[in-house]
Amino acid sequence: MTDILAEYADLSPMRHSVALSDYTTLRIGGVAELFFEPAKPEHLVSLLSRLQKDGVPWRMLGAGANVLIPDAGIKGAVIHTGGMRRAFREDECLRVWPGVTLPQLLNITRELGLAGIENLAGVPGHVGGALALNAGSSDWGIWDVVREATLWDPQDDTLQAYQPTEIQPQYRDGNLSGRVVIEALLALEVSTPAAVKTLFEDVVRRKNATQPVTMSSAGCAFRNPRGDSAGRLIDASGLKGSRIGGAVISERHANFIVNDGGASSADVLALIDLMQETVLEKQGIELHREIIVW
Ligand SMILES: Cc1cc2nc3c(=O)[nH]c(=O)nc-3n(C[C@H](O)[C@H](O)[C@H](O)COP(=O)(O)OP(=O)(O)OC[C@H]3O[C@@H](n4cnc5c(N)ncnc54)[C@H](O)[C@@H]3O)c2cc1C
Structure with a gap:
């Protein structure tokens, strides 16, 4: 070895x-x-x-x-x-390496006056993780601005450039089937720094008002069921504030599990089970995890 x-x-x-x-x-x-x-x-x-x-x-x-x-x-x-944190401008496109953070990406696009990714304002992550999960909002995901992504395939050890139509990403699922994001070409819209800044600020203001942004969390614990919101269902099941060990369901947004200090992975898993069981029992709806459990 x-x-x-x-x-x-x-x-x-x-x-x-x-x-x-x-x-x-x-x-x-x-x-x-x-x-x-x-x-x-x-x-x-x-x-x-x-x-x-x-x-x-x-x-x-x-x-x-x-x-x-x-x-x-x-x-x-x-x-x-x-x-791996580099980004290169190609006209109205940005070619980005997989470790560019989403806040860095937003700063770059603001400075260059390139619009189109404002829904990622306030979202932590790297470009690779964002493509793997098609990060975004309820009706938009980062793949909507991907022109081409270079993926490495562990099945046959090959590198290939794909267009979104070949990948068919879904809501909160980049549909990568185990492939690894090596690079992405994002197609943006030419705007102005001031206009892009305003778009970002609007999104961040909404998130700050509704999400526990200062607490340690992994974002939404569950995907939204079609036509409904997981947060609403968890709240309606009376679970806000529920705690197992150091893991707590946020009072601010019921779909966020926060680490109140010293939470273990087992605490979070037990809370996830409690949320799924209670929502199924009280609302008749099965919640599917958004958090990826390793
Ligand atoms: C406060 C907060 C708010 C959030 N708000 C949102 C939101 O509004 N919208 C939203 O969509 N998400 C949100 N999230 C969740 C999270 O920010 C996104 O899912 C983000 O895209 C995760 O990226 P990451 O780099 O952290 O991925 P990681 O958590 O590190 O990894 C996630 C998965 O991607 C895989 N992965 C990582 N890199 C690569 C790669 N290069 N190639 C292939 N697979 C890879 C990992 O193996 C893992 O399976 C939020 C999270 C927090 C904490």
Whole structure:
């Protein structure tokens, strides 16, 4: 194993036994056996290819804003996209690496006066994670502005550029089928910095008024059922403020589970079960998780 590890380290900066709680917005998660932070998309591809060939289990991690990681940690490799933060303008398009954060992306588009991604204002995440989950609002997702995304496929170790019609992303699901986002070309609309700033501020104002933005959370725990809101159903089931250990259902927005200090992954899972069971019993509706449980 030692020699192999040295070769991995040549492909990307690598650390052992890294606490993943430092890399998730819920501040929950045990230790990753191996933790990589490649600096360039081509290094990411070489690393993935090598890990796959060697049979080392691996997972991609962006800003950790939508994952629940077990307290027992992760065997194998976690690849954090945070080292790959570059964006390049191509006319009204932006070519972005997978570790560009959504706040960085918003700043860039504001400065350049490029509109189209205002629904991502106030959303934490990296571009790769956002494409994996088709992050956005109730009726819009980031794939709506993707012209082309380069994905690596672990099945056959190939790199291919896809258009959205070939991927068919769904609500809060990029439909990547295990493929990894290596780069994306976003097609935006030419506007002005002032107009883009106003659009962002409107979205942020609405979120600040309704979401527990200052608390540690992983965003919405459940997807909205068609024509309804998971938050409304959880609230109507009398669950706001319910607590298991350090995990609490936010008083501000019932679809947010917040870490009130010292919550474990097990606390959050138990609260998720309670919410699903109670909403099914009282409202007759089955809630489906938006948080990804590793
Ligand atoms: C306060 C708060 C508000 C939020 N509001 C919203 C909102 O309004 N709308 C919304 O959609 N979401 C929202 N979220 C959830 C979250 O911000 C988004 O889902 C975001 O896209 C997650 O990106 P990430 O980089 O953190 O992904 P992570 O949580 O790190 O990973 C999520 C999944 O993507 C996979 N992944 C990561 N990188 C890649 C890659 N390069 N290629 C392939 N797969 C990859 C991971 O393996 C994992 O399965 C919110 C979260 C918080 C904490």
